[in-house]
Amino acid sequence: MGPNYANFRAITVDLLTHSAIHIAGKEELATALIELLRDTSAASAMGERQERSSTSRPEQQSGAWPQSWSCSPRRAGPNETALAGFIHAALCSRIGPPQFEARRGWEPVRRLRFPVVSIGNLSTGGAEKRRWPLRSPGLSRSVACLPMCSREATAA
Amino acid sequence: MAGSTLEDEEESLLDAWPSILDAHPQLAMLLAPRHPERFGAVAALLAESGLPWSRRSKWQSMPPKPLVPGEIVLLDTIGELASVYSLAAAAFVGGSLVLAGGHNPLEPAQFGVPS
Numbered sequence: 336m337g338p339n340y341a342n343f344r345a346i347t348v349d350l351l352t353h354s355a356i357h358i359a360g361k362e363e364l365a366t367a368l369i370e371l372l373r374d375t376s377a378a379s380a381m382g383e384r385q386e387r388s389s390t391s392r393p394e395q396q397s398g399a400w401p402q403s404w405s406c407s408p409r410r411a412g413p414n415e416t417a418l419a420g421f422i423h424a425a426l427c428s429r430i431g432p433p434q435f436e437a438r439r440g441w442e443p444v445r446r447l448r449f450p451v452v453s454i455g456n457l458s459t460g461g462a463e464k465r466r467w468p469l470r471s472p473g474l475s476r477s478v479a480c481l482p483m484c485s486r487e488a489t490a491a
Numbered sequence: 492m493a494g495s496t497l498e499d500e501e502e503s504l505l506d507a508w509p510s511i512l513d514a515h516p517q518l519a520m521l522l523a524p525r526h527p528e529r530f531g532a533v534a535a536l537l538a539e540s541g542l543p544w545s546r547r548s549k550w551q552s553m554p555p556k557p558l559v560p561g562e563i564v565l566l567d568t569i570g571e572l573a574s575v576y577s578l579a580a581a582a583f584v585g586g587s588l589v590l591a592g593g594h595n596p597l598e599p600a601q602f603g604v605p606s
Contacts, residue, residue, distance in 0.1 A: 337584075
């Protein structure tokens with residue numbers, strides 16, 4: 336991962352503690368990849384550590400909204416901040432209890448019998464590049480004053 | 492596997508690619524730009540580079556063939572990136588060499604792919 340990680344802070348810090356390679360600049364890219372590929376057993380061990388890290392703490396993604404908000408280059412005014420706070424609180428109240436139960440092992444893992452469409456990083460893998468997720472940030476921006484806290488908005 | 496790349500990052504990857512190939516000549520690279528509207532621009536960049544490359548979207552109209560060492564595949568299809576990470580020996584997660592904040596590092600990590 337490159338030097339400009341601002342999103343997914345908790346996840347990136349955790350991965351870096353599990354030996355993810357932090358590239359300080361593009362001039363280090365080749366050296367870092369050559370070194371990574373040189374020792375395949377060490378690379379595999381690193382990947383396994385990262386896999387354990389990614390699957391052991393799914394609740395880390397629960398903070399994606401405030402993290403995205405805080406790193407958005409389009410700073411919000413007080414009304415938008417209040418609205419974002421309200422939405423965040425509403426999401427936490429809805430998502431928090433099941434996540435707490437899952438962390439405690441009270442909520443059994445269930446495999447659904449039907450496909451689930453998620454927009455945003457509600458689950459690992461994000462929204463994919465389907466037509467609606469791609470269009471929704473632009474459409475939302477065109478009809479509302481709230482800057483979208485999306486990867487597109489962050490990259491803009 | 493270089494996923495969710497943004498403008499300028501593909502150029503950095505292509506600059507680094509010959510050095511990486513010198514050390515590991517058996518490699519191939521899958522390059523997946525983050526935004527589909529940039530597929531054409533990245534294809535032009537690849538064409539200018541003089542490196543061997545192909546477009547994933549063209550595979551549907553061609554007989555199957557194995558990847559050639561050194562080949563770069565432009566992943567210009569929708570919805571395949573997350574699963575393609577599982578095939579990688581190593582992954583670079585885009586949006587992080589430029590000031591964009593980085594994309595989801597869990598996508599390769601969930602498959603145990605070092606990043």
